[in-house]
Amino acid sequence: MAMIQxxxxxxxxxxxxxxxxxxxxLPEEGGITGLLGPNGAGKSTLIQILAGLLPPxxxxxxxxxxxxxxxxxxxxxxxxxxxxxxxxxGLQARRWLRMMGQLSxxxxxxxxxxxxxxxGIVGMADRAHLPFSAMSKGMRxxxxxxxxxxxEPRLLILDEPxxxxxxxxxxxxxxxxxxxxxxxxxxxxxxHILGEVAxxxxxxLLLFRGRLLAEGSVAEIRELLDRHPVELxxxxxxxxxxxxxxxEHPELVALRMDNGSAVLSVRNPRSFxxxxxxxxxxGELPLQSLDPLDMNLDAVFQYLTTDHA
Numbered sequence: 001m002a003m004i005q006x007x008x009x010x011x012x013x014x015x016x017x018x019x020x021x022x023x024x025x026l027p028e029e030g031g032i033t034g035l036l037g038p039n040g041a042g043k044s045t046l047i048q049i050l051a052g053l054l055p056p057x058x059x060x061x062x063x064x065x066x067x068x069x070x071x072x073x074x075x076x077x078x079x080x081x082x083x084x085x086x087x088x089x090g091l092q093a094r095r096w097l098r099m100m101g102q103l104s105x106x107x108x109x110x111x112x113x114x115x116x117x118x119x120g121i122v123g124m125a126d127r128a129h130l131p132f133s134a135m136s137k138g139m140r141x142x143x144x145x146x147x148x149x150x151x152e153p154r155l156l157i158l159d160e161p162x163x164x165x166x167x168x169x170x171x172x173x174x175x176x177x178x179x180x181x182x183x184x185x186x187x188x189x190x191x192h193i194l195g196e197v198a199x200x201x202x203x204x205l206l207l208f209r210g211r212l213l214a215e216g217s218v219a220e221i222r223e224l225l226d227r228h229p230v231e232l233x234x235x236x237x238x239x240x241x242x243x244x245x246x247x248e249h250p251e252l253v254a255l256r257m258d259n260g261s262a263v264l265s266v267r268n269p270r271s272f273x274x275x276x277x278x279x280x281x282x283g284e285l286p287l288q289s290l291d292p293l294d295m296n297l298d299a300v301f302q303y304l305t306t307d308h309a
Contacts (some may be wrong), residue, residue, distance in 0.1 A: 242262040
C-alpha cells in the first residue's frame, strides 16, 4: 500500500483553481521526495491537502490509506514544518516544545523522552534553554523540526525549509533529513530551487501553475530540463568569431547579435558548456564575458508547458 495516494485531487479557492486534478503516489518506505516549482506553482496548496489542513475540492487523497482531512488517526502520523516561523520571541525553546508536545497528547515521562529524542536529532539539546530572540534562523529551524518530530511521525512534510538559511545551515539540515529518511521516515520537501532538491531527493514532483507537470528521478528530471534552450550572452573581441564557432555545434537553436555580443540559444547546456570552456582554455575563443539570460525555473517551466519538439 502506498503511503501517499492522490487520484485526480484538486482544490479551488472560489473561482481560482489552486491545484488541478493531480494523481501520484509515494511508497511507504523511507525516502526523500522533492516538490519543485516556482513561487505560485501550487506547492503550499498541495502540502495543505496532504497535511489535512484543507479538504480537496474534488478527487481523492489518501494518506496511510485514509483521508487526512479531520482525521486524527492520520494526522498523528504526520509531521509538518510550514514555511516561515512565528515564535513568541521571549519564550524559551524547551518550554515551547513542551507545550507543543502536550497538545500532541504527550505527558510525563513520555513527553520528557520525546523532548530529549527530538532535540538530540536536531542537535539542540544544549541550546533549548535559549529564548527564540537569542536564536539564529538556523537554530529556530532546528527547533521547528524538533517540534514536528516529537510524536515520531512516519511522514514528514517541509515547506521551503531552506529559505533564509546560510550554506552551512542548509547542509546540516540536509544531513538531518537524510538521516531521518534512512531511519524509515518518508520526507516530502518543497523548494523553488532546483539545486537544493537535486542534492537532497531521490524523486521529484514538478509543479507549475497548479498542475503536476512531471514526476521522476533526479536523473530523469535533469534530462527533461536539459531540453530547455538556455540563452547565453557572450562578450568577446569578435562576436562574429563566436557565432562562426557556435554554428558548428548541434546544440545551437538560435543566434543573434546584440550590442557587440553574441546571444546563443543552446539546447542541452551540460554538453555544450564543457566544449565552450575547452575552446576558451585553448585560446580558440578569447571570451570577455559570459552571462546566462534565462537559467531560472520560471523560464524552464514556461518552456516545458509549450509545444516544443
